[in-house]
Amino acid sequence: MTAPSTLTARPVSASLNGAVRASGDKSLRGAVRAPGDKSMSHRSLIFGGMAKGVTEIEGLLEGDDILATARAVEAFGAQVERLGEGHWRVKGQGGFRSPGVVIDCGNAGTGVRLLMGAAAGYELSATFDGDASLRKRPMKRVTGPLADMGARFDWNGAEDRVPLTLDGGGLKAIEYVQTVASAQIKSAILLAGLNAAGETVVVEPEKSRDHTERMLRAFGAMVDVTEEGEGWRIRLKGGQKLTGTAVAVPGDPSSAAFPLAAALIVPGSEVTVEGVMLNPQRTGLFDTWIEMGADLTISKRRVSGGEDVGDITARYSELKGVTVPQERAASMIDEYPILSAVAAYAQGRTVMRGIGEMRVKESDRISLMVAGLTACGVAVEEEAEGFIVTGGPVGGGATVATAHDHRIAMSHLILGLAAEAPVSVLDPEMIATSFPGFVELMNGLGAEIAS
Ligand SMILES: O=C(O)C1=C[C@@H](OP(=O)(O)O)[C@@H](O)[C@H](O)C1
Numbered sequence: 001m002t003a004p005s006t007l008t009a010r011p012v013s014a015s016l017n018g019a020v021r022a023s024g025d026k027s028l029r030g031a032v033r034a035p036g037d038k039s040m041s042h043r044s045l046i047f048g049g050m051a052k053g054v055t056e057i058e059g060l061l062e063g064d065d066i067l068a069t070a071r072a073v074e075a076f077g078a079q080v081e082r083l084g085e086g087h088w089r090v091k092g093q094g095g096f097r098s099p100g101v102v103i104d105c106g107n108a109g110t111g112v113r114l115l116m117g118a119a120a121g122y123e124l125s126a127t128f129d130g131d132a133s134l135r136k137r138p139m140k141r142v143t144g145p146l147a148d149m150g151a152r153f154d155w156n157g158a159e160d161r162v163p164l165t166l167d168g169g170g171l172k173a174i175e176y177v178q179t180v181a182s183a184q185i186k187s188a189i190l191l192a193g194l195n196a197a198g199e200t201v202v203v204e205p206e207k208s209r210d211h212t213e214r215m216l217r218a219f220g221a222m223v224d225v226t227e228e229g230e231g232w233r234i235r236l237k238g239g240q241k242l243t244g245t246a247v248a249v250p251g252d253p254s255s256a257a258f259p260l261a262a263a264l265i266v267p268g269s270e271v272t273v274e275g276v277m278l279n280p281q282r283t284g285l286f287d288t289w290i291e292m293g294a295d296l297t298i299s300k301r302r303v304s305g306g307e308d309v310g311d312i313t314a315r316y317s318e319l320k321g322v323t324v325p326q327e328r329a330a331s332m333i334d335e336y337p338i339l340s341a342v343a344a345y346a347q348g349r350t351v352m353r354g355i356g357e358m359r360v361k362e363s364d365r366i367s368l369m370v371a372g373l374t375a376c377g378v379a380v381e382e383e384a385e386g387f388i389v390t391g392g393p394v395g396g397g398a399t400v401a402t403a404h405d406h407r408i409a410m411s412h413l414i415l416g417l418a419a420e421a422p423v424s425v426l427d428p429e430m431i432a433t434s435f436p437g438f439v440e441l442m443n444g445l446g447a448e449i450a451s
């Protein structure tokens with residue numbers, strides 16, 4: 001038997017009970033670019049594959065989740081070509097055809113759910129599968145509404161899970177009211193709606209990220225969005241054709257969060273992440289950090305690829321715990337793991353509730369963060385739909401299980417940069433799903449993360 005792979009983050013400089021170590025200690029410094037946004041990268045490839053003509057993408061995230069989507073789009077009949085780093089070209093045929101292979105989406109919930117929605121609108125048969133983590137995630141949330149539109153699904157193994165086989169085509173529009181704020185469900189229905197008879201409506205009582213709506217417009221579709229209560233009513237007429245276009249993918253705020261978090265907790269640090277997407281449905285973490293007292297500034301605000309973008313600078317800060325408003329959850333759902341690592345260094349309690357969705361991500365993220373933080377000496381209370389972290393000295397010195405979840409691995413490595421003893425994570429390979437080059441980028445800022 002081979003030993004499991006691990007990565008270890010050594011403390012850069014420790015703050016013991018709030019007393020910053022004497023000068024001469026190291027800190028994190030520098031300016032970096034975050035990898036391309038994962039949500040937009042999936043969409044640019046999928047929409048490019050559905051469209052007629054050429055889609056040229058700059059800044060595409062070359063993480064494993066996205067490479068799986070690129071292969072899937074190719075299997076559905078598009079030509080997909082890598083022209084250079086982050087520079088890809090998709091030549092779409094104006095629709096998907098039956099793939100001759102199983103569509104293996106790897107670790108990616110976004111990939112599989114959006115691809116199922118896109119494929120459902122065409123006369124084709126396709127089998128979808130994924131890795132051990134994806135095989136545990138619920139699929140009925142998407143196959144349910146798609147079946148209501150007329151798509152046929154067969155579970156090849158367990159109900160509600162991949163592998164499953166889809167037979168598409170002959171869809172009719174539905175009106176769907178979301179019960180969880182999920183951009184994946186919304187997007188799957190809208191993509192199917194492009195090829196359904198009638199007008200598809202998705203009502204979101206709580207807003208979720210709107211990259212699909214924005215990018216569909218860039219591909220020439222008409223999407224009508226009106227505010228309704230705290231959320232949105234989205235309408236899309238069937239029979240619309242997409243046309244290939246140029247897409248510039250900005251930096252991923254969910255990835256930028258890691259180097260910025262490290263700067264907030266390692267004394268003396270100052271780190272800038274350039275070109276970060278600032279879509280309001282994605283910036284809940286930054287609002288929360290500012291409420292905690294973080295020295296976080298945004299400069300060079302601009303619009304790129306239809307999204308607000310800016311450079312974010314974080315400096316070491318003495319933070320205090322806060323209660324995160326539950327209505328903010330959707331705008332930072334992937335960021336609670338790293339928030340909880342930062343909260344371990346804040347004074348007082350950080351209360352994170354209304355986040356049951358965290359339990360159905362790549363892992364049960366509440367349970368894994370509670371276990372990992374506890375092993376590192378942090379006081380954590382677990383609830384059914386949330387958890388509470390009380391800041392204090394972070395002992396570290398633990399080796400943490402990650403259940404093949406990239407965000408669990410990165411969050412604990414960042415935690416280790418300011419702990420009293422190193423923190424190791426098991427099976428860190430999954431980091432490459434969303435943040436290839438994470439270790440090199442962090443070490444370039446002055447961290448010491450190694451196997
Ligand atoms: O639409 C997307 O690109 C995503 C939506 C979110 O999932 P849910 O829609 O399940 O909340 C998020 O967690 C995921 O990382 C990306």
Ligand SMILES: C=C(OP(=O)(O)O)C(=O)O
Pocket residue numbers: 038107108109110111334361362407434
């Ligand atoms: C939940 C995530 O992704 P997905 O659902 O695409 O696997 C994530 O990246 O944190």
